[in-house]
Amino acid sequence: MIPEQTIRLRSYLIWQQAGYLDGRALEHWLRAKAELEAEYMASLTWVDECERTVWPRLPILRPPQRLTSARIPRAERRVPPAERRAPPIAATR
Numbered sequence: 001m002i003p004e005q006t007i008r009l010r011s012y013l014i015w016q017q018a019g020y021l022d023g024r025a026l027e028h029w030l031r032a033k034a035e036l037e038a039e040y041m042a043s044l045t046w047v048d049e050c051e052r053t054v055w056p057r058l059p060i061l062r063p064p065q066r067l068t069s070a071r072i073p074r075a076e077r078r079v080p081p082a083e084r085r086a087p088p089i090a091a092t093r
Contacts (some may be wrong), residue, residue, distance in 0.1 A: 002036045010036055 010032035011025075018024065 002033060006036060007033050
């Protein structure tokens with residue numbers, strides 16, 4: 001739905017282009033509404049075309065890697081829980 005203020009502005013511009021003729025307010029209003037609806041539908045068509053476009057998938061040359069800065073000493077690096085190893089269990093014998 002086109003906002004009334006937008007139709008009013010377009011109708012006013014059409015009235016100016018027509019040479020400020022009186023008595024054609026309804027004609028200008030309907031023309032403005034039709035123009036705006038046509039523009040809106042054209043924009044929807046463009047969006048639909050963009051959504052239907054299939055973009056090619058780029059090949060993955062290397063799998064993702066977790067990189068850690070070389071400046072952080074290995075002992076101070078945080079290790080994610082999934083990569084942590086449980087401490088060895090000491091023999092109790």
